[in-house]
Amino acid sequence: xxxxxxxxxxxxxxxxxxxxxxxxxxxxxxxxxxxxxxxxxxxxxxxxxxxxxxxxxxxxxxxxxxxxxxxxxxxxxxxxxxxxxxxxxxxxxxxxxxxxxxxxxxxxxxxxxxxxxxxxxxxxxxxxxxxxxxxxxxxxxxxxxxxxxxxxxxxxxxxxxxxxxxxxxxxxxxxxxxxxxxxxxxxxxxxxxxxxxxxxxxxxx
Amino acid sequence: xxxxxxxxxxxxxxxxxxxxxxxxxxxxxxxxxxxxxxxxxxxxxxxxxxxxxxxxxxxxxxxxxxxxxxxxxxxxxxxxxxxxxxxxxxxxxxxxxxxxxxxxxxxxxxxxxx
Numbered sequence: 215x216x217x218x219x220x221x222x223x224x225x226x227x228x229x230x231x232x233x234x235x236x237x238x239x240x241x242x243x244x245x246x247x248x249x250x251x252x253x254x255x256x257x258x259x260x261x262x263x264x265x266x267x268x269x270x271x272x273x274x275x276x277x278x279x280x281x282x283x284x285x286x287x288x289x290x291x292x293x294x295x296x297x298x299x300x301x302x303x304x305x306x307x308x309x310x311x312x313x314x315x316x317x318x319x320x321x322x323x324x325x326x327x328x329x330x331x332x333x334x335x336x337x338x339x340x341x342x343x344x345x346x347x348x349x350x351x352x353x354x355x356x357x358x359x360x361x362x363x364x365x366x367x368x369x370x371x372x373x374x375x376x377x378x379x380x381x382x383x384x385x386x387x388x389x390x391x392x393x394x395x396x397x398x399x400x401x402x403x404x405x406x407x408x409x410x411x412x413x414x415x416x417x418x419x
Numbered sequence: 420x421x422x423x424x425x426x427x428x429x430x431x432x433x434x435x436x437x438x439x440x441x442x443x444x445x446x447x448x449x450x451x452x453x454x455x456x457x458x459x460x461x462x463x464x465x466x467x468x469x470x471x472x473x474x475x476x477x478x479x480x481x482x483x484x485x486x487x488x489x490x491x492x493x494x495x496x497x498x499x500x501x502x503x504x505x506x507x508x509x510x511x512x513x514x515x516x517x518x519x520x521x522x523x524x525x526x527x528x529x530x531x532x533x
């Protein structure tokens with residue numbers, strides 16, 4: 215029968231602390247994992263088997279899911295109208311911008327009008343996303359990334375609208391939006407993806 | 420075996436009832452008791468337990484106490500006076516709901532056989 219050592223506990227602590235930020239929840243999950251693994255070690259399992267079963271039982275989608283569930287259950291939901299604004303205008307934006315670009319490439323008429331509608335919709339959707347991320351901050355674990363994406367997307371859309379209307383300052387506004395997206399949003403977004411996979415990668419080593 | 424979605428709605432009441440019977444319990448303890456009592460038919464998986472416990476805590480129905488067990492801290496949950504009052508209300512509500520479901524399913528079963 216394998217013994218539950220301090221090293222095993224440290225490994226569990228490392229995994230939990232990487233994925234969960236709330237101190238009380240960290241404490242509870244570490245204790246839960248330790249209890250479960252201890253019980254299975256007593257039944258003759260190896261640490262690796264017990265560890266895998268415990269994770270599968272407790273958090274098959276990762277420990278961060280538990281914290282996200284806790285936050286979700288404790289915080290108010292994003293109002294329906296705000297969600298609809300984000301998704302509806304996001305959908306309209308994607309459709310009109312894509313079709314507008316196609317029309318522009320083929321030199322067909324109405325391309326600019328379609329792209330105008332697309333960018334106005336994108337700006338509206340980004341504004342709703344920004345409002346939601348600021349007002350319901352606890353619902354966005356990677357808030358900085360969402361806010362920078364929202365600001366970048368909104369500024370870029372406004373720049374494109376100015377460009378389509380041949381208004382002054384268009385290039386500067388769209389470049390500013392693109393700079394926020396490229397220099398802040400994209401690195402934060404990929405850093406978040408890397409962090410989410412970090413626990414899994416460490417385990418696979 | 421009931422799905423996680425079916426359990427989620429009743430988990431708060433189950434936890435309150437178990438705390439009433441056992442005084443104070445910690446997360447893994449609750450999982451183990453539920454598993455034992457249901458012969459392994461109900462397993463509190465996919466993080467449903469801790470969100471439910473934290474919701475009860477936010478509602479002021481349970482309170483926590485940290486204790487050092489060996490070299491690791493453990494969070495014990497126990498009922499607050501408000502939680503004690505809620506048990507009867509929630510149990511009655513759950514019993515009524517179960518009865519309604521039984522009635523509905525009974526009607527459907529009768530129809531499907533008829």
